[in-house]
Amino acid sequence: xxxxxxxxxxxxxxxxxxxxxxxxxxxxxxxxxxxxxxxxxxxxxxxxxxxxxxxxxxxxxxxxxxxxxxxxxxxxxxxxxxxxxxxxxxxxxxxxxxxxxxxxxxxxxxxxxxxx
Amino acid sequence: xxxxxxxxxxxxxxxxxxxxxxxxxxxxxxxxxxxxxxxxxxxxxxxxxxxxxxxxxxxxxxxxxxxxxxxxxxxxxxxxxxxxxxxxxxxxxxxxxxxxxxxxxxxxxxxxx
Numbered sequence: 001x002x003x004x005x006x007x008x009x010x011x012x013x014x015x016x017x018x019x020x021x022x023x024x025x026x027x028x029x030x031x032x033x034x035x036x037x038x039x040x041x042x043x044x045x046x047x048x049x050x051x052x053x054x055x056x057x058x059x060x061x062x063x064x065x066x067x068x069x070x071x072x073x074x075x076x077x078x079x080x081x082x083x084x085x086x087x088x089x090x091x092x093x094x095x096x097x098x099x100x101x102x103x104x105x106x107x108x109x110x111x112x113x114x115x116x
Numbered sequence: 117x118x119x120x121x122x123x124x125x126x127x128x129x130x131x132x133x134x135x136x137x138x139x140x141x142x143x144x145x146x147x148x149x150x151x152x153x154x155x156x157x158x159x160x161x162x163x164x165x166x167x168x169x170x171x172x173x174x175x176x177x178x179x180x181x182x183x184x185x186x187x188x189x190x191x192x193x194x195x196x197x198x199x200x201x202x203x204x205x206x207x208x209x210x211x212x213x214x215x216x217x218x219x220x221x222x223x224x225x226x227x228x229x
Contacts, residue, residue: 009156035217045206047217091158093218095210101166102147103174104210104218108158 002026004092004107012113013082020067021077021110023092029053033095034075036066039109040088048090051075079112087114119143122207122221129197129228137192137224139207147210148190149174149218150182152203159206165190197228 005024013019025034036048051059051066059066067076079086092107123138139148146167151159151174161174165184179201181193194201207221 006158043204043223045208045218045220047219050217093159095218097166102210102212103161103164103166103172104147104149104208105161105175106151106159108156 002107003096003105004094006092006107006110008110009108010111010113012115013079013086015084015114015116016081018078018080019082019112021079021090021092021112023075023077023107025073025075025092025094027073027094027096029096031096031098034066034068035093035095035104036064036075036077037091037093037106038086038088039091045091049077082112082114084114084116087112120207120209120219120221122205122224124224125222127224127226129194129226131198131228133197134193134195135197135226136194137205137207137226139190139192139221140188141209141219142188143209143211143219144187145209145211145216145219146187147212148184149208149210150180150190150192151206151208152176152201153206153223154203162192162205197226199228202226202228 032053034051038046049061063080065078089109149164150162163182165171168187205224208218210218
């Protein structure tokens with residue numbers, strides 16, 4: 001079964017607008033972490049934001065925020081005030097397991113294209 | 117990327133040839149991972165090593181072997197390369213503290229002809 005599901009293969013957004021990227025996950029572990037990464041066309045993986053399963057508040061990092069709905073097992077990324085440099089592929093990832101036995105799984109990704 | 121070095125960056129193999137992808141880190145992290153990235157399929161976990169001396173299969177381990185040589189190094193071996201193994205391979209590392217992000221190498225673009 002898919003651990004991480006990203007249902008939007010590609011999205012277009014107008015510059016300066018906000019965009020929401022969907023991510024749902026599946027785990028039976030009580031403790032897990034959720035991550036979002038950006039992969040520009042150059043290919044490197046850039047960490048954006050983290051949400052722990054026990055965190056009470058939604059994570060925010062600058063223009064990035066994570067809309068964490070634990071009961072629905074969703075961890076959507078919101079990018080506010082989109083910039084041309086935000087055009088990239090975005091991956092949702094989940095870390096599960098316990099100390100010294102962690103596994104990190106990724107979704108299929110969403111390509112975001114920002115239009116001027 | 118800082119802390120994770122992958123070699124080589126590019127490689128072309130003929131079907132049936134073998135090769136080893138090397139990954140080394142200088143961040144003293146316990147967990148190391150090998151992923152492959154294919155268009156439309158995201159990053160799929162091949163093998164991982166939660167700590168020195170342990171390795172486990174991920175989602176797509178067939179056709180690969182790994183060695184966690186020491187805490188710093190985690191290698192991925194293709195014993196008999198097949199065209200289906202044409203992909204971009206990423207090594208990643210992660211610490212044991214739950215909220216630490218994973219750090220990635222620059223990737224290896226492998227083509228099997």
